[in-house]
Amino acid sequence: MSAPEDWASARRTVHAAGWRAQLPPVAVPLADADGLTLAAPLAPVTDLPAFPTASVDGFALRGRGPWRVHGQVLAGSVPAPLAADGTGVEIATGAMVPEGTEAILRVEHATRSGDLVDGTPKSEREWRVPGEEAHAGEPLLPVGTPVTPGVIGLAASCGLDALQVRPAPRAAMLIFGDELLTAGPPADGRIRDSLGPSIPAYLRRLGVTCENPVAPIQDTLGAHVAALRAALDGGADLICTTGGTMHGPVDHLHPALAELGAQYVVNTVAVRPGFPMLVAAVPHGGRTRFVAGLPGNPQSAVVALVSLVIPLLAGLTGRPEPVLPRVTLGEPVPGRGDFTHLALVRVDPVDGLARPVSHVGSAMLRGLAGARGFAVIPPGATGRAGDAVELVEVP
Numbered sequence: 001m002s003a004p005e006d007w008a009s010a011r012r013t014v015h016a017a018g019w020r021a022q023l024p025p026v027a028v029p030l031a032d033a034d035g036l037t038l039a040a041p042l043a044p045v046t047d048l049p050a051f052p053t054a055s056v057d058g059f060a061l062r063g064r065g066p067w068r069v070h071g072q073v074l075a076g077s078v079p080a081p082l083a084a085d086g087t088g089v090e091i092a093t094g095a096m097v098p099e100g101t102e103a104i105l106r107v108e109h110a111t112r113s114g115d116l117v118d119g120t121p122k123s124e125r126e127w128r129v130p131g132e133e134a135h136a137g138e139p140l141l142p143v144g145t146p147v148t149p150g151v152i153g154l155a156a157s158c159g160l161d162a163l164q165v166r167p168a169p170r171a172a173m174l175i176f177g178d179e180l181l182t183a184g185p186p187a188d189g190r191i192r193d194s195l196g197p198s199i200p201a202y203l204r205r206l207g208v209t210c211e212n213p214v215a216p217i218q219d220t221l222g223a224h225v226a227a228l229r230a231a232l233d234g235g236a237d238l239i240c241t242t243g244g245t246m247h248g249p250v251d252h253l254h255p256a257l258a259e260l261g262a263q264y265v266v267n268t269v270a271v272r273p274g275f276p277m278l279v280a281a282v283p284h285g286g287r288t289r290f291v292a293g294l295p296g297n298p299q300s301a302v303v304a305l306v307s308l309v310i311p312l313l314a315g316l317t318g319r320p321e322p323v324l325p326r327v328t329l330g331e332p333v334p335g336r337g338d339f340t341h342l343a344l345v346r347v348d349p350v351d352g353l354a355r356p357v358s359h360v361g362s363a364m365l366r367g368l369a370g371a372r373g374f375a376v377i378p379p380g381a382t383g384r385a386g387d388a389v390e391l392v393e394v395p
């Protein structure tokens, strides 16, 4: 077995490997772009607003009052200029302001008799001027920005119909372990596969297109290699496997990777739980694909997902390496010697402090199901109440 790699540096290594293999950009209609990643800066086609735009309902006026009002300007039309002092038009919020306008008088500040209007307009301008929000071509959001509903709305207001984005990575999910049942209660030495139903759900939350898992795959080297080949031929950018990361009698992942000509990006990480996790790169079909080997112990598999798969996906989609938020511990959390300890915590909604949860054995999911994420206790350290530590959130 190779020496385990430091947890933080393993994250940097997989991000860099994903970055080098970034998925080629595509143009995607706005309505389909949520969750993808900008591959070009977002910039407006015109000034924003594109024309002087009334902010209130009232009267657009020229010169001194009282003003003779002739006609109406509604949003969506091009008005004639105000040609003479002492004249005006009724104007609606959102309408283009006529050339020659010197003030807009709000309807609630106006007195009207017949076609004459009088009142005192506010001293501040009651319309938006072109370029007030942005100028044509001005970069508003950089490459690597995750597309959110807010970004989609901004893009539409900028006059864009599509966005240049990195597409969603495609994942396949392979479950190893002859002891696994896909339905019914555990019994007679057999247990339920808890990762086949849950890891694809996490992946989808991470913006990945994930097929239904292939489960369980027979505990033979031939079946492992065949399943990995089928996933590569199916076009997967990322293949997540569970189990078989160690070197027990039926752990075939390492020999299967060797047979495929895969190169380790990271092979075992100095973290508890989860240390036999790995990421390997496989050249296939003219580009690099990745295999993420998640350990079989269920909590360890999720640790591997948040530790390695999330930074790998960030790299693949052209996003920066994830920056971890910090939380303050409300109780002590022990360290794990030379290893990083990822300790499941919940974050109290009232005092905002992170406290360890119970039932956190690496074979258990009970603690994980109610936890916000993993507090990171670095090698050689111990978490004391009041310490601000990094938090890896569970997706």
Ligand SMILES: Nc1nc2c(c(=O)[nH]1)N[C@H]1C(S)=C(S)[C@@H](COP(=O)(O)OP(=O)(O)OC[C@H]3O[C@@H](n4cnc5c(N)ncnc54)[C@H](O)[C@@H]3O)O[C@H]1N2
Pocket (backbone or CB within 6 Å): 175, 176, 177, 179, 180, 191, 192, 193, 194, 195, 196, 242, 243, 244, 245, 246, 247, 248, 251, 274, 275, 276, 294, 295, 296, 297, 298, 300, 362, 363
């Ligand atoms: N001699 C040693 N043995 C083990 C060590 C060690 O250091 N020396 N480390 C343990 C650790 S830590 C982990 S984690 C596991 C990792 O093992 P594998 O990735 O090879 O996983 P398996 O042996 O296939 O399974 C381990 C465990 O998890 C259960 N399992 C597997 N898949 C699923 C699934 N989809 N759903 C639910 N449970 C699953 C499986 O039945 C085993 O109980 O190795 C330790 N051993």
Ligand code: MOO
Pocket (backbone or CB within 6 Å): 271, 272, 273, 274, 275, 276, 295, 297, 300, 301, 362, 363
């Ligand atoms: O590292 Mo194992 O993943 O402790 O259960």
